[in-house]
Amino acid sequence: MSSVGGGASEEDLLAAQRELEAALLLDVADRAGAPESGTEKHGFENVVGVGIAEKVAGDHLTGRPAVTVYVVSKARAGDVDAEALVPGEVRGVPTDVVASGEFVARPYRGRYRPAPGGVSLGHHRITAGTLGCLVRRDSTLYVLSNNHVLANSNAGATGDAVLQPGAADGGRNPEDVIAHLSEFVPIEFGGALNAVDAAIAETSQDLVTATNTCLGDLGAEPVAPTRGMVVRKCGRTTQLTRGIVTDVNATVRVSYGESGTATFRDQTLVEGIGGRSFSEGGDSGSLIVEESGNRPAALLFGGGPAYTIGSPISAVLGALGVSIVT
Amino acid sequence: MISEADALAIKRRHETEWLSIDGVHGVGLGEAGGECVITVYVDPGRPDVRAQLPERVESCAVVPVESGGFEAYRG
Numbered sequence: 323m324s325s326v327g328g329g330a331s332e333e334d335l336l337a338a339q340r341e342l343e344a345a346l347l348l349d350v351a352d353r354a355g356a357p358e359s360g361t362e363k364h365g366f367e368n369v370v371g372v373g374i375a376e377k378v379a380g381d382h383l384t385g386r387p388a389v390t391v392y393v394v395s396k397a398r399a400g401d402v403d404a405e406a407l408v409p410g411e412v413r414g415v416p417t418d419v420v421a422s423g424e425f426v427a428r429p430y431r432g433r434y435r436p437a438p439g440g441v442s443l444g445h446h447r448i449t450a451g452t453l454g455c456l457v458r459r460d461s462t463l464y465v466l467s468n469n470h471v472l473a474n475s476n477a478g479a480t481g482d483a484v485l486q487p488g489a490a491d492g493g494r495n496p497e498d499v500i501a502h503l504s505e506f507v508p509i510e511f512g513g514a515l516n517a518v519d520a521a522i523a524e525t526s527q528d529l530v531t532a533t534n535t536c537l538g539d540l541g542a543e544p545v546a547p548t549r550g551m552v553v554r555k556c557g558r559t560t561q562l563t564r565g566i567v568t569d570v571n572a573t574v575r576v577s578y579g580e581s582g583t584a585t586f587r588d589q590t591l592v593e594g595i596g597g598r599s600f601s602e603g604g605d606s607g608s609l610i611v612e613e614s615g616n617r618p619a620a621l622l623f624g625g626g627p628a629y630t631i632g633s634p635i636s637a638v639l640g641a642l643g644v645s646i647v648t
Numbered sequence: 649m650i651s652e653a654d655a656l657a658i659k660r661r662h663e664t665e666w667l668s669i670d671g672v673h674g675v676g677l678g679e680a681g682g683e684c685v686i687t688v689y690v691d692p693g694r695p696d697v698r699a700q701l702p703e704r705v706e707s708c709a710v711v712p713v714e715s716g717g718f719e720a721y722r723g
Contacts, residue, residue, distance in 0.1 A: 569676035573675050625718060
């Protein structure tokens with residue numbers, strides 16, 4: 323029987339971990355999910371994981387393994403339901419409680435074949451953005467996203483590799499190539515007025531699907547965004563969100579970091595509903611659709627603390643001479 | 649009541665001037681009670697920026713909104 327760290331065998335540790343895992347997570351899943359859980363005192367809803375890790379005392383690792391309980395937030399013993407209290411030791415193995423916060427699934431950052439709209443992708447030299455949707459010109463199939471996602475903010479060249487997932491999500495060149503850059507609408511930095519941040523990359527039928535990973539099937543006909551329209555988008559970072567269009571005539575100055583600042587006219591601004599942000603970094607390229615009917619309305623490319631910016635989809639499709647594939 | 653086209657024309661006549669003000673990040677269009685409202689997107693907590701904007705221009709109200717700056721998203 324092997325021994326780990328301060329005396330407990332691996333078998334003892336695993337048995338202790340399994341016991342606490344059952345008591346705090348597996349056998350009480352229904353109670354953790356009950357609406358009343360946590361309303362008076364912290365209960366099972368506060369426990370998000372049980373593992374084995376080196377015990378921490380103060381700010382220091384002790385070198386001794388412990389059964390580690392991961393919680394959304396730490397609380398004093400008096401503020402925790404007696405049943406959900408973590409004992410000091412289990413089967414003679416010490417325990418530890420770590421405030422990990424909530425664990426959140428990040429499903430749209432993985433590798434998808436065929437790849438739907440809403441998942442991570444990007445030019446091989448950028449971090450990651452979002453695959454908006456599929457478009458077609460004549461018989462050629464393309465993925466649609468932003469210039470700064472597919473063409474590295476004007477720096478890309480025709481034929482450059484586009485990865486799914488994007489490099490920041492583990493995409494590698496050439497293993498994860500899903501498309502090759504075809505065309506982009508150049509972004510004019512400085513005082514010139516831009517209409518869209520958009521690009522297309524040629525792909526093939528066997529690598530992609532027209533379905534959006536969280537929106538489902540798209541409406542066939544694009545719709546012009548209007549003030550007050552309730553919209554949704556599906557993006558690599560914030561996934562499915564709802565918002566309301568507040569402006570469809572905005573002229574905005576947008577920072578592209580080291581590349582400079584560009585001004586866009588006739589842009590659509592969207593405010594998140596329910597106090598939640600409509601988008602964040604990595605959501606660039608997401609298709610914004612009208613909630614009722616899933617009709618494409620705009621192509622998301624940036625934003626600020628309060629608003630998300632999208633280019634009207636009709637301007638995007640017109641500039642690139644393509645139509646949406648549904 | 650002003651038409652959408654007229655409101656847009658008024659906005660376009662003035663937006664370049666306002667966008668040259670440090671702390672102004674955008675100019676948009678809204679409406680309130682059938683009246684034209686030009687929205688100016690500005691940095692929060694900047695009374696000096698607000699002071700450089702008129703309350704009305706032609707037949708439109710000018711309303712600053714504290715949006716903060718805009719950026720193209722990186723992953």
